[in-house]
Amino acid sequence: MPTTPSPGLLGRKAAKADRLAELMGERTDGGHGAGIWREALSRMRRSPMAITGAAIVVVFLLIALFAPVIAPHSPVEQTWGDEVFPNRNVFVGPRAENWFGLDNLGRDQFSRMVIGAQQTLLVGVVATLVGFGVGALLGGTAGAAAVLGGRWGRQLDNAVMRFIDMMLALPTLLLAVTVAALIGPSLLTVMLAVGVAQVPIFARLLRGAMISQGGRDYVLAARALGVSERRIALTHILPNSMGPVIVQATLTLATAIIDAAALSYLGLGNPDPSFPEWGTMLADAQRFLSSAPSLAVYPALGIIVTALGFTLLGEAMREALDPKLRK
């Protein structure tokens, strides 16, 4: 029997009343059901993990979206180039004019971090969309084919999943390195390479969710009512299978940011210096790690904190949507 505690707005007392009513075999919500998403949201509001993650993500998004307004100086021009001499170990630390100091070429580190947030967000979002889009298309096709069944359906499902198995046979970073090596270093390379590497996860998740939804009562009910198989797959099963995929997309944003940094470190990132990106900044700063550690620490912290934010949010979402914990 599906139990639907009331949304958080009604408070604990109402939830208690709900539970009581449920035990007595009644439903207080008039049969509409609050829906797993609203229920998950109310549970996430009470989770410190979700709040921390969401706060980090919101701050990051704000910085990235308003980057040109926030950045006080040009991230590219070597305005203070005559004050920094890396070969003589002369660096400029934080001061009133340059909050995070200068980088090894005399550029304002704070402005580079802010503009870098924008670039990092762009890479993360596009890569995730590539993985999500292609993965969902493949997984959705396989899942629908498997649910609709028939000889043809099973064969299609089998063919798609064999292809996914092949992609899974390559460790993700290696897959990304291969793609990047083939199309040469550029921003698009990083986005495509990181995105392609995420395709199998999305495809498998969506297919698995669709197959498990395929046996549910509501599918049986729709079938009994004479709803066409295609309609069942597209409008009944697919929307109900998106939960884990959306959670995965949040987690993938974190992975994409980290993997993009790794590709930049391997020299496969954006070679254009007018677009500072945290991964490239970190890779560049490694050379000065012992003499000017702060150059590496800012972009590293940026990557770690942002990735942590998306991971916390994704994990909290997963926990909130987990049917085992939903009571």
Added chain:
Amino acid sequence: MLRFIVRRALQLIPTLGGLSILLFVWLQRLPGGPEYALLPDDATEEQREALRRALGLDEPFTVQYLAFLRRIAQGDLGASLQTGRPVLTEFWTRFPATFELSVTAMLIAVSVGVPLGYLAARRRGSALDFAAIGGSLLGICTPVFFLAFILKVIFAETLGWLPSAFRLSPGLTRTDITGFVLLDAVMTREWDVVWDGLVHLVLPGLALASIPLAVIVRMTRASVLEVLGEDYVRTADAKGLHRRTVRTRHVMRNAMLPVVTAVGLLTGSLFAGAVLTESVFAFPGIGSFVYSSTQERDYPALTGFILLIATMYVFINLLVDISYSLLDPRVRAQ
């Protein structure tokens, strides 16, 4: 049981076959092929054409692919453009170093991760649990190459406790039998080489272990928590079994199933992580060669290495599945 293994092994054939086609298409059909990497930039179009003919790149696709398969079947993966030596030779000379590094990383990850995950689950909500979860999240979110650099700067360059690069100290001579530094040194009783080899594995091993460690802690914790709530654990406790018996036979044995899978999959991904770690520590393994192959557009080496790594990865997965079915009879029935 045998039927399960055979069926599972047969599934590898289409996967590997498809993978070889995929790689072949991928690497041969893209612009900027080897004729650009091999010839100087000012070579004429005729010279490029001649080289394409010499390399068989002007043949029809199927002919090229079949020739490629025939060569693979004969163990010929072509020659590396960087060194001119056979790709297979390059792979096997570098494999032992990466193998020793991966095993070290996995030993660190499992020996720390499993007990930590178990303790975190038993003391759910304690400071230890909080630290274990927080630490593993941090481990997943830290770029491996940055961690490697931090370790190198602190423990090698600043404190000077450990070496910062290479497989062995320069100038140290060793007897080569199998290519595995530690194995050879133990067999020939060259204890100074054993020590030196171990010391050189510590920092890269720690860096490479960070992600598997984080994943194993989380998996073990989640899995133990799930099993602790099972009816059979309560039954075992209730019928008065010794606590240690319940923990080892009932809890751990069942909780380890998903962890075994994770360890198998992680072992495969270590080869990829090794690309980053090895290049930071100038470690002469597979990873650093993959890295230089991407830089030099060494397509034969890249194709060969990826095919070999993928094959190993697929076979590791097969072993994982087999061990899984030994541990859990329910898998076999499916």
